[in-house]
Amino acid sequence: MRESIYGYTALLSLHVLSMCLFFGLVLMMDLRLMGIGNMRTPFSQLQRRLFPWQMLGMVVSAVTGAILIYGQPSRFYTNIFFYVKMVMMFVAAINALAFHQSSYHTVGRWDAGGAPPASAKLSGVLSIALWRASSSRGRLIAYNWFAVR
Numbered sequence: 001m002r003e004s005i006y007g008y009t010a011l012l013s014l015h016v017l018s019m020c021l022f023f024g025l026v027l028m029m030d031l032r033l034m035g036i037g038n039m040r041t042p043f044s045q046l047q048r049r050l051f052p053w054q055m056l057g058m059v060v061s062a063v064t065g066a067i068l069i070y071g072q073p074s075r076f077y078t079n080i081f082f083y084v085k086m087v088m089m090f091v092a093a094i095n096a097l098a099f100h101q102s103s104y105h106t107v108g109r110w111d112a113g114g115a116p117p118a119s120a121k122l123s124g125v126l127s128i129a130l131w132r133a134s135s136s137r138g139r140l141i142a143y144n145w146f147a148v149r
Contacts, residue, residue, distance in 0.1 A: 001071035008071065015064035019138075022057030023131050025050045033099075033116055033124030042111045079144050085137040092130035099123040 001007050031037030032046055069076050076082045103120040110116050116124075 001067065008068075011064055011067060011071075015061055015068060018057045018060035018064060019135060020057075022054055022061055023135060025054045025057065026127060026131055029054075030124035030127045033120045033127075035116055035121060043107055043116070044111050075144075076141070079141050081137045081140040081144070085134050085141070088130050088134035088137060092127060092134060095123055095126045095130060099127075 001011070028038060029043075029046060029050055032039070032041070032043055038046055099120065103117055103123060106117060110120075
């Protein structure tokens with residue numbers, strides 16, 4: 001990767017595009033959870049249509065991210081923004097699991113037009129905030145102001 005003229009740039013571009021795919025689709029589902037967008041579409045139908053594409057974006061992003069780290073480990077090992085990004089992604093995953101273990105079990109009651117419960121709305125708000133914070137910290141990795149020593 002370090003020896004290639006275009007390899008790193010192409011991989012980084014693919015990483016960013018896959019993150020955009022993932023975050024854009026997560027945003028659509030989270031806006032539905034918050035009761036703001038896609039209200040005419042039942043949540044279960046929205047999830048059924050978007051989830052496979054979200055997972056594609058997540059897998060491609062994870063694989064390309066791992067290759068980027070492998071290609072320049074010292075760049076990431078000393079970067080506080082990298083660690084903050086990883087923590088934010090972990091907390092976002094916990095939020096998604098919590099949603100699926102709690103609010104998602106009641107989707108039949110609010111799926112076809114009823115207002116989502118407060119826990120689902122909170123999950124949507126947290127998801128948007130955490131993924132947005134994670135992506136912005138990822139962008140800051142290029143600017144290592146605070147090196148971990």
